[in-house]
Amino acid sequence: MDYSNLRRQIIFMKKSFFDQGYLDEQFNQLEELQDESSPNFVEEVVALFLKDSPRLLINIEQAIEKYPQDFYRLDSLVHQLKGSASSIGAVRMKNECSVLKAHGNDKNLEGCRRSLQKMKREHATLKQKLESYFQLLRQVGPRNSAVNSRK
Amino acid sequence: MAPPEEAGGGEFPVGMKVLVVDDDPTCLAVLKQMLVQCRYDATTCSQSTRALSMLRENRRGFDVIISDVHMPDMDGFRLLELVGLEMDLPVIMMSADSRTDIVMKGIKHGACDYLIKPVRMEELKNIWQHVVRKKFSGNKEHEHSGSLDDTDRNRPANNDNEYASSINDGADDSWKSQKKKRDKEEDDSELESGDPSNSSKKPRVVWSVELHQQFVNAVNHLGIDKAVPKKILELMNVPGLTRENVASHLQKFRLYLKRIAQHHAGITNPYCTPASSAQVASLGGLDFQALAASGQIPPQALAALQDELLGRTTTSMVLPGRDQSSLRLAAVKGNKPQGEREIAFGQPIFKCQNNSYGAFPQSSPTVGRLPSFSAWPNNKLGMADSTSTLGNVNNSQNSNIVLHELQQQPDTMLSGTLHALDVKPSGIAMPSQSLNTFPASEGLSPNQSGFLTTIPPSMKPEPALPNSQQSNNLLGGIDLINQASTSQPFSNSHGGNLPGLMNHNSNVMPSQGISNFQTGNIPYLVNNSSIGVGSKPPGVLKTESTDSLNQSFGYICGSSPMDSGLLSSQPRNAQFGFLQSPNDVTGGWSLQNVDNYRNTIGPSHPVSSSSSFQSSNVALGKLPDQGRGKNLGFVGKGTCIPNRFAVDEVESPTNSLSHSIGSSGDIPDIFGFSGQM
Numbered sequence: 117m118d119y120s121n122l123r124r125q126i127i128f129m130k131k132s133f134f135d136q137g138y139l140d141e142q143f144n145q146l147e148e149l150q151d152e153s154s155p156n157f158v159e160e161v162v163a164l165f166l167k168d169s170p171r172l173l174i175n176i177e178q179a180i181e182k183y184p185q186d187f188y189r190l191d192s193l194v195h196q197l198k199g200s201a202s203s204i205g206a207v208r209m210k211n212e213c214s215v216l217k218a219h220g221n222d223k224n225l226e227g228c229r230r231s232l233q234k235m236k237r238e239h240a241t242l243k244q245k246l247e248s249y250f251q252l253l254r255q256v257g258p259r260n261s262a263v264n265s266r267k
Numbered sequence: 268m269a270p271p272e273e274a275g276g277g278e279f280p281v282g283m284k285v286l287v288v289d290d291d292p293t294c295l296a297v298l299k300q301m302l303v304q305c306r307y308d309a310t311t312c313s314q315s316t317r318a319l320s321m322l323r324e325n326r327r328g329f330d331v332i333i334s335d336v337h338m339p340d341m342d343g344f345r346l347l348e349l350v351g352l353e354m355d356l357p358v359i360m361m362s363a364d365s366r367t368d369i370v371m372k373g374i375k376h377g378a379c380d381y382l383i384k385p386v387r388m389e390e391l392k393n394i395w396q397h398v399v400r401k402k403f404s405g406n407k408e409h410e411h412s413g414s415l416d417d418t419d420r421n422r423p424a425n426n427d428n429e430y431a432s433s434i435n436d437g438a439d440d441s442w443k444s445q446k447k448k449r450d451k452e453e454d455d456s457e458l459e460s461g462d463p464s465n466s467s468k469k470p471r472v473v474w475s476v477e478l479h480q481q482f483v484n485a486v487n488h489l490g491i492d493k494a495v496p497k498k499i500l501e502l503m504n505v506p507g508l509t510r511e512n513v514a515s516h517l518q519k520f521r522l523y524l525k526r527i528a529q530h531h532a533g534i535t536n537p538y539c540t541p542a543s544s545a546q547v548a549s550l551g552g553l554d555f556q557a558l559a560a561s562g563q564i565p566p567q568a569l570a571a572l573q574d575e576l577l578g579r580t581t582t583s584m585v586l587p588g589r590d591q592s593s594l595r596l597a598a599v600k601g602n603k604p605q606g607e608r609e610i611a612f613g614q615p616i617f618k619c620q621n622n623s624y625g626a627f628p629q630s631s632p633t634v635g636r637l638p639s640f641s642a643w644p645n646n647k648l649g650m651a652d653s654t655s656t657l658g659n660v661n662n663s664q665n666s667n668i669v670l671h672e673l674q675q676q677p678d679t680m681l682s683g684t685l686h687a688l689d690v691k692p693s694g695i696a697m698p699s700q701s702l703n704t705f706p707a708s709e710g711l712s713p714n715q716s717g718f719l720t721t722i723p724p725s726m727k728p729e730p731a732l733p734n735s736q737q738s739n740n741l742l743g744g745i746d747l748i749n750q751a752s753t754s755q756p757f758s759n760s761h762g763g764n765l766p767g768l769m770n771h772n773s774n775v776m777p778s779q780g781i782s783n784f785q786t787g788n789i790p791y792l793v794n795n796s797s798i799g800v801g802s803k804p805p806g807v808l809k810t811e812s813t814d815s816l817n818q819s820f821g822y823i824c825g826s827s828p829m830d831s832g833l834l835s836s837q838p839r840n841a842q843f844g845f846l847q848s849p850n851d852v853t854g855g856w857s858l859q860n861v862d863n864y865r866n867t868i869g870p871s872h873p874v875s876s877s878s879s880f881q882s883s884n885v886a887l888g889k890l891p892d893q894g895r896g897k898n899l900g901f902v903g904k905g906t907c908i909p910n911r912f913a914v915d916e917v918e919s920p921t922n923s924l925s926h927s928i929g930s931s932g933d934i935p936d937i938f939g940f941s942g943q944m
Contacts, residue, residue: 142385149300149388157300165293195337196291199363202385203294 122256129249138242142205159250165204166243172197173236176216180228190220190228197235208238280395281306284328288318288346289335289361294384298333301391315341319349326354326506330398333382336362336369344376351377354506357397361386404510474516481505482516491524 133139143158150157172193179190198213212235219227285307289295295311302309310329312318315338322329332350336343347358360373361382373381379397382390474482485502486494496514503513 145301145385145388146297149297149304151304153303154300161293161296161300164296168292192337195363199335199337199384200291200293202363203291203297205385 119256122252126249126252126256129245129252133245133249138208138245139205140207142202142207144205146204159253162204162246162250165200165206166246169197169200169209169239172200173232173239176235177232180225180232185223185225187220187223191217194220206242209235209242212238280398282308283395283398284308284330285310285333285394286318286322286329286331287311287333288315288338288343289313289333290338290340291335294335298386298391301386301388304388305392307391307395314338315343315346319346322350322354322356329356331379331394332356332358333394334358334360336360336364336373344372347373347376347378352507355401355509356506357401359394359397478503478505478508479516482513482520486517486520491521 130139133143146158146161154160176190176193176197179186179193194213194217198210198217201207201209201213212231216228216231216235219231285302287295287298287302287309289298289311290313292313295313299309299311310321312321315334318332318334319341322332332346334343334346338346343360343362347360350356350358357379358377359380359382360376360378361384362369363384365383370381379400380394481503482499485499488502489495489498494517496510496517499517500508500510500513
């Protein structure tokens with residue numbers, strides 16, 4: 117009920133995302149896209165990402181683990197994930213994708229595996245953080261969300 | 268954020284229709300929201316194939332496409348090519364991949380822009396510029412008289428504008444390569460072998476019968492003097508067709524007209540009267556030639572067309588339309604190397620009734636010999652083959668005859684009675700209406716196809732033909748014939764099957780022609796395939812041409828998909844312009860035709876020796892050999908777009924028709940071939 121408190125929390129949380137490099141400017145862009153006609157736009161998009169990316173991660177893992185490895189497919193999958201992550205501003209994941217891609221191009225299997233593990237962790241962290249964030253937002257009510265939290 | 272209140276409506280770029288294609292749902296959602304914020308009308312699609320079919324169904328439904336590069340079902344570059352070819356819409360590529368070589372590839376494939384993901388709002392706000400640029404580059408052409416020079420002059424400018432846009436990390440010289448590509452395209456209007464892997468340039472436009480017909484209609488409508496590529500392009504409204512294509516085609520067309528005029532002057536009309544005949548002849552010649560040239564029209568069709576032109580009416584003209592046409596065709600074709608099919612549509616043959624052959628300055632001579640107008644690239648139709656055979660046969664005769672016919676009654680014939688199948692002189696006169704759907708090769712019922720194919724529905728001149736209407740489709744052009752003094756004939760035939768057009772009797776093989784037309788002979792069946800041109804449903808062609816149909820020149824092109832349905836719906840008689848009136852000349856003709864036909868054409872169908880005209884028609888219908896049994900050199904099928912773009916459909920439906928035609932005597936009833944019209 118203490119909206120101001122909540123709002124402060126939200127603001128703070130968001131700031132930390134940026135400071136720690138989980139999110140980048142693209143996330144702000146998303147928030148700007150949110151308006152009356154799409155009040156939960158950011159949350160929806162993030163949800164979409166969080167729902168779709170595990171599938172990609174699994175496919176990437178399969179591409180790495182199966183023998184013989186299909187690096188071409190791996191590259192394609194990682195590319196997809198990279199595009200997806202960048203769309204919501206998930207910068208850490210995006211960067212990790214680049215790393216994974218590089219390993220794949222080098223056909224460095226070990227490197228790929230390590231990178232994939234890191235990617236999974238990043239994904240899990242991001243998911244948890246964003247979900248708490250949106251939960252807070254919901255508490256303050258629809259109109260008070262992104263726009264205000266930016267201030 | 269844009270204020271919600273003035274959403275949509277209003278001035279450009281508000282409400283600009285954008286289609287976004289991306290397999291990533293997250294990205295798609297973000298883009299859509301951004302586009303909505305920009306006040307564009309955004310549609311999303313996660314599959315390329317679906318996007319393509321959406322575009323094909325509704326060519327005008329979108330102003331710009333944004334497509335991801337990496338997609339599972341179809342490579343983004345391929346989609347880019349197809350869209351550019353078929354619909355000529357600006358396409359913006361996007362990808363998380365920012366490597367210069369990929370960006371370069373995008374540009375070379377014709378992308379208007381290349382965005383790197385994540386896409387920012389500012390970038391999307393500017394995409395309307397691409398739409399405008401494309402339009403303006405067309406406008407520029409319009410200012411000039413459409414000579415190629417203008418094009419050349421414009422091109423560099425256009426290219427600069429188009430390709431110097433904000434390409435992220437784009438290569439600086441991307442526009443140069445684009446320009447080169449366009450230059451190349453411009454110069455060469457021949458049908459490219461359609462190598463999809465040749466990503467550096469757009470496939471050439473194949474000037475199928477239908478396409479040519481549309482072109483002719485447009486030119487006619489504008490008036491030969493005022494016909495500038497831009498306007499023609501607009502009138503034609505064919506997706507994927509560029510101004511450059513039109514400009515070069517126009518240039519050729521003009522040359523053709525000149526040639527026709529010269530020819531015509533040279534040919535005396537043995538039979539008759541003057542003017543009209545001459546015109547008719549020339550027109551006829553034109554059409555045929557063009558058709559023949561394009562190889563799209565089976566010789567028979569051409570003959571028929573010619574007959575029509577000549578307004579062959581019942582009389583004696585003798586040469587059963589068919590023969591003549593074939594002769595003419597032969598003549599036409601004979602001159603040309605196989606490969607070169609040209610549609611010699613010189614003039615709006617269809618101009619009906621009043622012979623508005625206006626388009627051609629003088630309808631001169633050509634009757635007999637259709638100058639080979641090599642405007643059209645040869646299409647793959649077997650026309651070439653067949654025509655040559657035909658051609659040899661009677662060139663001279665035909666021409667004379669045709670001319671004669673034309674002369675005789677150009678007016679009478681055409682004008683009135685077009686009854687569509689009534690064979691009246693314009694035999695082909697298919698009632699205009701049906702032509703519409705002349706699916707280029709598809710589905711045309713044997714008769715129909717021939718008929719329709721050539722004449723875009725719209726072409727059908729309204730003429731008096733009452734019933735022919737339906738058949739019009741087939742002959743599309745035929746109708747015209749009636750109307751105008753036969754000049755039309757062939758032009759109508761879409762798809763080059765004009766054979767049916769042959770007026771009087773000729774159904775000239777409509778079936779054959781049709782078959783060809785339908786069957787997939789036409790690679791680029793305007794309609795059928797999703798090939799760009801005319802990928803639009805027949806309607807597209809039609810609409811455009813409807814007005815001009817009447818004037819349409821022998822545009823035989825298989826305009827967009829002929830509706831086989833239409834064809835079938837037509838009365839049998841109407842169908843290919845078979846001379847409906849058996850009584851008319853036909854009787855006489857038929858036999859003659861038949862014979863001639865047989866001889867000359869060597870119709871694949873066994874020409875029934877039936878005395879009835881119809882029968883002969885039927886035979887006629889079958890295109891002479893060329894059809895390998897099925898499609899007789901049906902012109903125009905799909906010549907517009909290289910085969911690869913041809914959607915598979917092209918091949919399909921018509922097969923049955925063509926076969927039927929070919930199978931001598933199998934002609935499906937719809938065409939009323941079976942012995943009686």
